[in-house]
Amino acid sequence: MKATWEKIEKNLGVLEVEVEAERVASALDQAFQKVVKKINVPGFRKGKVPRTIFEARFGVESLYQDAIDILLPEVYTEAIDETNIFPVDRPEVDVEQFEKGQPFKFKAKVTVKPEVTLGDYKGIEVAEIDTEVSEEELNEELARMQERHAELVVVDEEAAQNGDIAVIDFEGSIDGVPFEGGKGERYSLELGSNSFIPGFEDQVVGMATGDFKDVKVTFPEEYQAEELAGKDAVFNVKVHEIKRKQLPELDDEFAKDVSEFDTLDEYKEDLKKQIADRKEKEGKAAREGEVVEAVGANAEVEIPEAMVQSEVQNMVRDFDNRLRAQGMNLDLFLNFSGQTIEDLQGQMKADAEKRVRNNLVLEQIAKAEKIEATEEEINKELADMAEAYKRSTDEIRNILAANGALSSLKEEVLLRKTIEFLLDNSKEVPAEQLAAKSEAKEEAAQEEQGE
Known part of the structure; x- marks a missing residue:
């Protein structure tokens, strides 16, 4: 041949x-x-x-x-x-x-895959990671823990307020005619959660146990059920019960209940370490994003439309998988949101193009720096997956091979190594300094466009 x-x-x-x-x-x-x-x-x-x-x-x-x-x-x-x-x-x-x-x-x-002309990719400025935990951050974390371990106490003689759980019956009608999906019995509604039609929860606030009320609302113009969109409706509401969160006291007993520590001071010290670790991880993820965005912007590459569309399809498929994990699917989501698949794809296109561009640039940097994913690194990834899924390494390898995913695993390891290389060769600067430079650059660009 x-x-x-x-x-x-x-x-x-x-x-x-x-x-x-x-x-x-x-x-x-x-x-x-x-x-x-x-x-x-x-x-x-x-x-x-x-x-x-x-x-x-x-x-x-x-x-x-x-x-x-x-x-x-x-x-x-x-x-x-x-x-x-x-x-x-x-x-x-x-x-x-x-x-x-x-x-x-x-x-x-x-x-074919486009050629990439690399710009500067070493010495990229990234924000320093600040892992210091302020008193305010510690107090916010303690407040979240209080919320998480709060008890719901029935309130018999007080009016409902935002944050309460109102147990209600409701039945909605338009022009006196009940509509499908507008009825519920002993429904637990958290007031202020904005989970009902705008204006509904506000009118339940102030009601007390045993009260009846006609709640008048207007469905949004963009409501998913077209037959209800923009219509005025009346809901007959009865309050069966009002429950209010009772926060636990912040003391040693609280620390014993929610942790392995005997005192609140010990628990606070541990929380500070957890927050610092979280800030470290979040900071590293942010720096990775910054350095990848920067080297992508510095490079020159013309991306074929076919690659962008292929990435859009991957993103739609991933989105559908996430929806299914939450008990929904893509068709239901599109019906509820009033969108078409074309609308969704259009929203994803810009991100898809950026992903393709950045991946192409990272691949080219890996070639330029002779970065490779070794067999030992691939085997470690397979071993980690095997442990997570309680399967043997050979089983995981065979499953990936049967689905053509082994090469994708290798690419993922290679991209991670390349990003680590970029971080190792980046320059840390104070976050405030980096933000000021970014703002000045944006202002200069706007002035240039104005001219």
């Missing part, structure tokens, strides 16, 4: 391939074996028609398309490897010659 590659513009080129006549003959044999099982010829059982009889009756040309379908994917893959190109979209194939006894010739227009 002969294969040549010629770039014609940007990320587009022509792959020209010539395949030996012997492989054409083999593909025709395979096509015949496939087709002969489906045809009926008088005097012969199905699948037993001799090749010569078949070709005399139907012509060898009747096998050409099936033979091309068999041979083309195989030789196209070989041609890609031989010319060392990386396609990112389906090729436009033009068959120039396919005949019995002759070589198979075709040309394919192929969009």
Whole structure:
């Protein structure tokens, strides 16, 4: 087989391939074996028609398309490897010659992974990580722990206020006619949570146990149920019970209840360490994002639309998986939000383009710096996954291999190593200084656009 590659513009080129006549003959044999099982010829059982009889009756040309379908994917893959190109979209194939006894010739227009011209990627300024824990941060964490361990106490003789749980019956109607989905019994509604139609919770505030009230609201114009959107409605509401959170006292007993420590002071010291660790991790994640954004912006690369669309599809699929983990799915989400799949894809496009750009730049930096994902590092990833999923390392490897995900794992390890390299070669500056530089740069850009 002969294969040549010629770039014609940007990320587009022509792959020209010539395949030996012997492989054409083999593909025709395979096509015949496939087709002969489906045809009926008088005097012969199905699948037993001799090749010569078949070709005399139907012509060898009747096998050409099936033979091309068999041979083309195989030789196209070989041609890609031989010319060392990386396609990112389906090729436009033009068959120039396919005949019995002759070589198979075709040309394919192929969009390939773009070339990246790197800018500065060492010495990128990133914000210093501040792990000092203020008294305010500690108090906020303690308040969250109080909320988490609060008890709900029934309030008998006081009016409901924001933050209370009102146990209510409600039935909604429009012009006196009840509508579907507008009724609930003994529903626990947290006032101030904004989980009901705007204005509903505000009108329940002030009601007491046993009270009845007509709550008047207007459905939003963008409401997911079109038959209710923009309509005025009345809800008959009855309050069965009001529950209020009772926060525990911040004392040694509280510390014993929520932790392994005997005193509140010991618990506070441990909380400070936890907050500091969290700030360290969050700070590192922020720095990773900063350095990747910076090197991406400094590089030059023209991204094929096919790569962006492919990433959008990946993002939609990931989003659907997250929804399913929460007991929903993409179709339900689109119905509730009043969006189309095209709307969602449009919202994701800018992020998809940025992801593709940054990944291409990181790959190029890895090549420039000869950064590689070693077999030992891949094996460690597999071992960690095996431990997490309670499976053997071989099982995990086989599952990934069967789904074509081993190469993705290697790419992920490589990208992580590259980001670590960038962080190791970055320059830490105070966050305030970095923010001031960013603001000045943005103002200069706006002034330039104004001119």
